[in-house]
Amino acid sequence: MARPSRLLLRLVAGALLLLAALPGGRPDLASDAAALVALRDAVGRSALPTWNASVATCNWPGVTCVAGRVDELRLPGAGLIGQIPAVVGNLTALHTLSLRFNALSGPLPDELASLVELRNLYLQNNRLDGEIPAFLANLKNLVRLNLASNQFTGGIPLELNNLSRLGTLYLENNKLTGEIPTLDNPGLVQFNVSNNQVNGSIPARLRSQPRSAFLNTGLCGGPLGLCPGEVAPTPSSEGPSASNAGGGVPESGKKKKLSGGAIAGISIGAAAFFLIVLVALVLLCRGRRLGAASAGTKQMEMGDIPEQRDKGLGDGRVNGNGAAVAATAVSAAAKSSSTSGAGTGAKKLVFFGSGRATTPFDLEDLLRASAEVLGKGTFGTAYKAVLESGMAVAVKRLKDVNLQEVEFKERIEAVGAMDHPNLVPLMAYYFSKDEKLMVYEYLPMGSLSALMHGNKGSGRTPLNWETRTGIAFAAARGLEYIHSTSPSASHGNIKSSNILLTKSYEARVSDHGLALLVGSATPSARIAGYRAPEVTDPQKVSQKADVYSFGVLLLELLTGKAPAQALMNEEGVDLPRWVQSVVREEWTAEVFDVELLRYQNVEEDMVQLLQLAIDCVAHYPDKRPSMSEVVVRIGEIQKSSISSFSQDQQRNP
Template identity: 50%
Template structure:
């Protein structure tokens, strides 16, 4: 009995001492514990978080385990002063995690892609931090998510359409970031709370999201459509459209009844018969007066007969049979024709051979807002016969019609695989429209910043070089052959042709002469220092902007990314500061680090880019020299630059995956 009592006392004592061997024998989530320690050890933090290494992980502040204490189910550390980037291979290893809250800290860098491994996650709260980069595509694989809050960070890039995969989502919060592009159609039946306010989104609000209040979308200056103010059509009011085009009549005819249609047909036939009768009567009347005797008298060949015939016909011309009064009537019709000629759609370059529509067809086309900018609004127009074009509706144009015509015909002659030249234009007092080819593969901006994270192939080194070289060749043609300044260089204006990155093309070029003074048509980060003052782009400022584009390809960072601009710093200055500290490797995009033996080529392209962004314009190389140096890089590395593919899908980057 004494021995039994002693054993009971030992057990009771052990249960009260966390460090005792008996207590340690209880269940412990060993792997989750190690992951939590590694996560916390990689961050700086204020002393508000004190985890006792000798205690069970299930007893740590912010940690909740399952009933058997075998797995960590929740990690909640809101507002505890966490600072820095999340170390890789830490949070993603806590496989049973159901809820993760790191809100209201100072965490920076990209949102960890390894969160996509947390298949059991239902609630993710990362708001009020300093996370940058794009929304990780891997998050759309967390199909159990009920609530996703990424608001109040520095996120850039598009809102992924693949969010539709989160079929159980009840709340999606993306407000107060720097997300750009058009808003995808998100149709999730369970979604009750949605907010994308205060971003840089453009285009129209999809119908699937019209049921949310306007407060969910405010702060996006280029976003329109219900519940926001309606998007502007090609022509904002009926008076702005040409008078000769009766578009509303044609549309309303589809709603006419059968009786009305029959009535219209009968009335048309009656009017036609009446007109025909009048013409016949007029014919016989003229014949009785001898209108046709002129032919018989002219056959005699006498000059006097000719004069007599002219007198007998009341001054009619023999060649035309038209009286002077008829000429007066025709002069009014001619003026109307001239006015109609002025207001027609004018095709330039090869547009006349490739397209067969007119302005009326364009007005009847179904239109979708692609985006808004300082120069105007772009629409995707689908014509009735299936042709798809881009219509750019310019605003605040100050150029007169002769200047506008001359520039459009000049731009129409710049047709090359690496340039998207205008195909047609329309000019009137109220409206100025450009018609361009529609390239469905998208832009370099969407491909570069929208293809990161788990589940999608990033844009590889070879593909980046091909796009850069293609864009450089297009710009070189503008500068050397066409003698035109682009004036609007940015990644969203580098458009891609499906399956052929070597035919990447610059768009929206050389339009600045239409405006006075030239608008600030490039977003902050692409502008050369001198253009900020003069607002007049030059060949050298184009080279500067192209250099920023090369830095964007090398770093994977958008030039206007908020994390760079918190202290007024732009991408070139950020790169210079990192290189100055001899941290050159930190400059390059982490997505490029999986490619072997390309460090030398990346450094060479970095040197070219830094020469282009020199603060002194005269120190910058000409674009032809830039292209030559880039070609030397590709010539030296042909066949030995890491993973390759002959065909790359611009929508996903597929084909650029490693071996």
């Protein structure tokens, strides 16, 4: 019965392709749905019961749609059994096909050659057999190809050289034979052919791969050692001497010894060189001291401020560029204001209500402050300035602000008017034609990003469950307050480096309102890893987009992973999709940060917070909760955790 079934599937696939070729028969979501149903009927009728007409195709488990077509099909470990049907070739808009860890068998169907948009093909850990088909070379956009742990036979096709974008090729644990062809794919960085029957010399292009890529084979060369008859290359530093210019081996294989006079000369020369270096270092140190002593009598120009790593305000990573660095910015600002403000009076710091009452300092005090660069962030460079009174403030020097003074004042006053315990308070601002400064309260604990990802050594203090939920709750309250100020109010740049912490680990949201001040020159990729999928213009961010970013923040707290990490795993998916794929596979425990696994009495609460995060990162904005709902749900999780902890204490006093 296997042959008629396969023949029937090929007829169905041919009919669908014929319809697609007819006028009005262009492939669309309906044709993709038909192909998915055929796939279900062929290999997963019992494994994919929810793939039916009662649910929209794009909501089927493992299916992701983009622009009205199926863009990704991910069914890892779904229990698929049988041969991959030819009809899969009708999913011509696919970018990712992942059928790994199933029980698929037989050869790869020729129709896969139609998937010309495919970037990622993951078929590892199945029972596929036959030769690796040469038609894979037609998939010109292929970046990652994983056929490991199957039963493929024959040789590695030379045609794979046509895949100019190929970066990963995993073929280990198969039954491949013959020599490895000369693979010259320019982007190939990951390769593995271990546990196969291949033999011969490893091609030069692949010899930089680790030894583990070629274990248990008949290969030689590169990391496996010399092949028979192969001569080790002579290091350039040990080139042939004049008496051996022909490249032959010196007589008796012995190296010539240096004479006593030569040794003495080398020793004297080395001692003289060391003395010269020592004198130069002494003179250099004295020069630096003189330079530092005269630094107080002159001001650095604005262009002398070094560029720092892309960190947000209060990131907690002091770069130690010395005193008066922040003063450089404000002194240049004062210089510009003294010229632009001629006839109108020099401009001053403008304080807001609470700041005016508790911060008796002015622009001149900032000029005299010692300071350190905190980092270069999305909206400008941040400094920690310590006033002569001992008070520390954070000064942010804005960039890409092209507003006139009246408009700038209106917008900045709206930011200054925001008053909530979970927002970093804006104390004052300074405006001139060339410089815009903002002065904030300084929080010594730095940011959540620095706390979670800055120190991975043995001295790291793990963030416990209570602290993480407290940070999540406080940040949610701060964002909820911003949304409550206006139906259109949003933050626009929620990320862990903009969540600052007090000494008691209470979270405060920073950079609120700054998205209204910067120009369109600000790159849209500024919140890579946090940006909602519908956001294309960084100046048009909605409250629902903020909710998405906050959901990513929750996932960061739960997983311990940084969302901006380029590759979460081999398949290169972002943090939300990685979490969702793991949860679908019922490997929920694999999601959580190892530092959280010790808190067994709050496992249910951890899962509830994970579910909230997944709700927040829903693909469609109208399916995401409001920040008010988020605050309520986190509050309930906190209460449940406290109750669970109390009961555990009573059981185990």
